[in-house]
Amino acid sequence: MNELSQFGQHLAQGSGIGTLMDDLGEALASGHPEMCMLGGGQPAHIPEVDALWRRTLTALIAEEGKLEAILGNYDPPQGNLAFREALADCLHRELGWELTADHIAITNGGQTAFFFLLNALAGPRPDGASKKILLPLVPEYIGYASQGVSSNLFTACPPLLKETAPHRFKYQIDFEKLTITEEIAAICLSRPTNPTGNVVSDQELAQLRALANEHHIPLIIDNAYGAPFPHILFRDISPVFGEDLILTLSLSKLGLPGTRTGIVIASPEIAKAVSSMTSIIGLSNGNLGQALTTPLLKDGSLLRLSKEIIQPYYLKKSKQAQKWLLEAIPDHIPFSVHESEGALFLWIWFKDLPVKSQELYERLKVRHVLIIPGHHFFFGIDDPEWKHQFECIRLTYSMPEETVRRGIQILAEEIIKLYSLTLTETP
Numbered sequence: 001m002n003e004l005s006q007f008g009q010h011l012a013q014g015s016g017i018g019t020l021m022d023d024l025g026e027a028l029a030s031g032h033p034e035m036c037m038l039g040g041g042q043p044a045h046i047p048e049v050d051a052l053w054r055r056t057l058t059a060l061i062a063e064e065g066k067l068e069a070i071l072g073n074y075d076p077p078q079g080n081l082a083f084r085e086a087l088a089d090c091l092h093r094e095l096g097w098e099l100t101a102d103h104i105a106i107t108n109g110g111q112t113a114f115f116f117l118l119n120a121l122a123g124p125r126p127d128g129a130s131k132k133i134l135l136p137l138v139p140e141y142i143g144y145a146s147q148g149v150s151s152n153l154f155t156a157c158p159p160l161l162k163e164t165a166p167h168r169f170k171y172q173i174d175f176e177k178l179t180i181t182e183e184i185a186a187i188c189l190s191r192p193t194n195p196t197g198n199v200v201s202d203q204e205l206a207q208l209r210a211l212a213n214e215h216h217i218p219l220i221i222d223n224a225y226g227a228p229f230p231h232i233l234f235r236d237i238s239p240v241f242g243e244d245l246i247l248t249l250s251l252s253k254l255g256l257p258g259t260r261t262g263i264v265i266a267s268p269e270i271a272k273a274v275s276s277m278t279s280i281i282g283l284s285n286g287n288l289g290q291a292l293t294t295p296l297l298k299d300g301s302l303l304r305l306s307k308e309i310i311q312p313y314y315l316k317k318s319k320q321a322q323k324w325l326l327e328a329i330p331d332h333i334p335f336s337v338h339e340s341e342g343a344l345f346l347w348i349w350f351k352d353l354p355v356k357s358q359e360l361y362e363r364l365k366v367r368h369v370l371i372i373p374g375h376h377f378f379f380g381i382d383d384p385e386w387k388h389q390f391e392c393i394r395l396t397y398s399m400p401e402e403t404v405r406r407g408i409q410i411l412a413e414e415i416i417k418l419y420s421l422t423l424t425e426t427p
């Protein structure tokens with residue numbers, strides 16, 4: 001290929017996470033029967049939920065002309081009007097939010113919503129200045145990291161680490177260090193956070209919102225796992241909306257990643273801007289996820305499904321995986337699991353890990369266990385000396401029980417081997 005543009009250089013020549021995803025994909029494609037895939041963000045196949053999609057699709061197909069409309073029509077770039085109205089009504093009814101269909105724009109997946117939003121807000125400006133997105137807490141979702149079309153878009157604030165119980169900890173926003181300069185275009189966080197399962201408290205969120213308002217910049221809240229759906233949330237929070245916020249939702253973790261449906265809820269001005277970007281880049285969005293969920297928004301069952309089926313399912317799996325970890329790794333090893341407050345992951349910190357987490361990843365891959373080494377999630381900070389970022393891993397617990405249990409057992413064996421070189425057990 002000839003020399004590429006800046007856009008080409010940033011997006012067409014691979015990325016750290018791209019290589020890792022290829023690596024995971026190839027390992028899976030090898031079809032090894034013992035493979036424990038604990039690396040991706042694949043939602044579980046929950047039998048009741050899969051059955052619901054089958055029933056709803058069957059009912060749509062039975063409706064005269066419905067399937068032809070879904071498959072055969074381009075929707076407007078802002079998204080299907082019936083879906084956007086049903087969603088706005090549902091959010092008004094259930095949460096009291098004051099919004100209309102004009103506050104909502106659909107994208108081809110939440111990932112695309114972030115590509116649009118992050119690049120529209122940050123990066124070079126017509127006046128020659130260049131702006132950044134502030135991540136108030138890292139580690140943060142790796143999927144944002146390489147999305148800038150022209151430059152690195154992020155600056156981040158290292159967190160406070162709080163020990164919450166033996167072998168447990170939690171990251172908190174370090175408000176004393178969080179400075180918002182002229183360079184900051186927006187604040188962004190995922191809640192629950194991928195990769196840690198952290199859920200920033202209502203009070204911390206209110207503090208971030210006040211800071212954003214004071215500096216006249218938006219606060220972007222990525223609810224891919226959060227409220228009001230799919231509600232993979234294990235602590236009580238009050239979901240908020242206002243035109244000063246940009247909320248993103250997705251149908252993926254409800255069990256519909258194949259429909260590629262992302263949702264942006266913001267001021268009508270921002271929703272229109274997202275719609276404009278969709279029309280230029282993709283013309284329109286996939287219709288199927290919107291068609292499948294419109295009736296479930298109208299009768300409120302999507303929110304009930306989230307709270308009554310999806311949330312308890314993942315909570316049980318999270319607790320099980322934590323129990324297996326605590327049983328498998330001996331107490332004298334200095335490991336700590338992040339409080340699991342939502343999402344599909346356990347985030348494990350091995351203090352003074354004798355090798356970098358990348359090497360732990362390689363050792364586990366040889367044994368057919370795939371996790372993600374944690375340093376990929378610490379983007380936006382420039383401190384190669386901060387060893388914590390090389391001591392953590394992300395492990396997905398949404399896979400079948402046997403897979404998660406075996407993966408954890410093998411992880412424990414490798415960890416015991418590594419620490420046995422440096423630690424002696426205290427009697």
Ligand SMILES: Cc1ncc(COP(=O)(O)O)c(C=O)c1O
Pocket residue numbers: 041108109110111112141143190193194222224225249250251252257261262
């Ligand atoms: C925090 C977070 N945001 C956004 C996304 C994007 O998801 P999708 O494009 O499937 O909606 C993901 C996917 O795993 C995620 O973990």
